[in-house]
Amino acid sequence: MSDELKDWLDRHGGDSAITDTMLALAGGCRLIADAARRGPLIGLVGSAGSSNVQGEVQQQLDVYTNDLLCDALEACRSVAGYASEEMEDAITSARWSSDGVHLVLFDPLDGSSNIEANISVGTIFSVLPHPEPGRAPEADDFLQPGRHQLAAGYAVYGPATSLVVAVAGRTAVFTLEPASDAWVLTRDAVRVPVTAREFAINASNERFWEAPVQRYVAECVAGADGPRSRDFNMRWVASLVAETHRILSRGGVFLYPRDGKEPRKPGRLRLMYEANPVAFVMAQAGACAVTGSHAILDVRPEGLHQRVPLIFGSADEVGRIVEYHADTSANVSLQLFKTRSLFVNAHA
Numbered sequence: 001m002s003d004e005l006k007d008w009l010d011r012h013g014g015d016s017a018i019t020d021t022m023l024a025l026a027g028g029c030r031l032i033a034d035a036a037r038r039g040p041l042i043g044l045v046g047s048a049g050s051s052n053v054q055g056e057v058q059q060q061l062d063v064y065t066n067d068l069l070c071d072a073l074e075a076c077r078s079v080a081g082y083a084s085e086e087m088e089d090a091i092t093s094a095r096w097s098s099d100g101v102h103l104v105l106f107d108p109l110d111g112s113s114n115i116e117a118n119i120s121v122g123t124i125f126s127v128l129p130h131p132e133p134g135r136a137p138e139a140d141d142f143l144q145p146g147r148h149q150l151a152a153g154y155a156v157y158g159p160a161t162s163l164v165v166a167v168a169g170r171t172a173v174f175t176l177e178p179a180s181d182a183w184v185l186t187r188d189a190v191r192v193p194v195t196a197r198e199f200a201i202n203a204s205n206e207r208f209w210e211a212p213v214q215r216y217v218a219e220c221v222a223g224a225d226g227p228r229s230r231d232f233n234m235r236w237v238a239s240l241v242a243e244t245h246r247i248l249s250r251g252g253v254f255l256y257p258r259d260g261k262e263p264r265k266p267g268r269l270r271l272m273y274e275a276n277p278v279a280f281v282m283a284q285a286g287a288c289a290v291t292g293s294h295a296i297l298d299v300r301p302e303g304l305h306q307r308v309p310l311i312f313g314s315a316d317e318v319g320r321i322v323e324y325h326a327d328t329s330a331n332v333s334l335q336l337f338k339t340r341s342l343f344v345n346a347h348a
């Protein structure tokens with residue numbers, strides 16, 4: 001279908017292969033939007049009775065949306081292989097055309113624990129170059145740092161269906177127009193505000209956070225009475241795509257930091273399907289994404305399903321958090337705020 005998305009990709013994407021791959025992903029997201037909208041009406045609710053490779057319970061929609069995206073990508077000649085959060089191994093095949101120049105990684109349904117509550121969910125995707133087009137890709141070909149991404153984006157299935165597309169130097173938002181089923185360009189050359197007064201973190205993990213994160217959040221919560229001398233708002237949707245879209249729209253910072261809850265896991269979110277594409281979208285919109293001390297886009301992947309700490313959003317706030325990680329006096333500052341738990345009156 002020819003629409004504003006194709007025109008935009010032709011103009012900014014760099015080559016026709018990017019246009020083809022992104023249109024295939026957008027087509028898959030269009031079908032997922034329909035499935036998410038009609039889920040309870042067509043029996044697509046509740047657990048699928050299975051677990052994914054990470055041991056997480058799969059929702060019926062996790063499985064269904066994964067299949068939709070697999071079909072969309074297998075029909076696309078520019079795609080040489082793909083990998084999904086929901087599948088143990090990457091899918092590659094020599095039968096695919098030598099036109100295959102891209103490797104795609106995706107989280108078909110992000111925030112899926114929210115589905116039954118009818119809270120926004122989404123799809124996240126990342127496009128990497130096939131290092132040697134012409135041969136069937138191998139598993140290790142996918143393990144490229146996020147800085148190699150050619151494009152990335154996500155869809156949010158909320159009150160409106162939004163598709164965010166980022167290519168080198170530019171991020172744009174498209175909205176699915178229900179009558180024509182076409183993607184309409186609703187924001188171009190998006191820039192994330194550099195400063196912010198809104199932070200997002202799962203506060204139930206507070207006691208497991210490391211000192212720099214304890215310090216940052218305590219200072220936000222102290223508000224106008226604390227060292228920041230201004231009040232902050234807190235948000236937590238438990239849906240990374242929805243949080244990302246809020247930050248893209250009006251600034252803010254998101255933290256799913258390393259914590260001591262499950263010491264074997266370095267973070268909650270997945271590098272290849274969540275952190276890298278979000279970091280790429282943010283970078284093209286003038287915002288930042290870090291592990292705490294390093295740029296997400298520079299993390300060298302060791303496995304497809306690797307987890308990382310993820311902190312991203314408005315540049316000033318992310319910069320401050322990086323400074324706190326570098327600041328050896330963080331523990332001292334923490335003592336100043338120790339009596340100020342998130343749920344203790346800051347004046348107590």
Ligand SMILES: O=P(O)(O)OC[C@H]1O[C@](O)(COP(=O)(O)O)[C@@H](O)[C@@H]1O
Pocket residue numbers: 056085107109110111112113202238239240241256268
């Ligand atoms: O359950 P928590 O700790 O609130 O974690 C929520 C996070 O987990 C996620 O739901 C993980 O994504 P999936 O739903 O794709 O597994 C993120 O969207 C969200 O940021």
Ligand SMILES: [Mg+2]
Pocket residue numbers: 107109110111240274
């Ligand atoms: Mg996810």
Ligand SMILES: [Mg+2]
Pocket residue numbers: 085107108109110111112
């Ligand atoms: Mg998911």
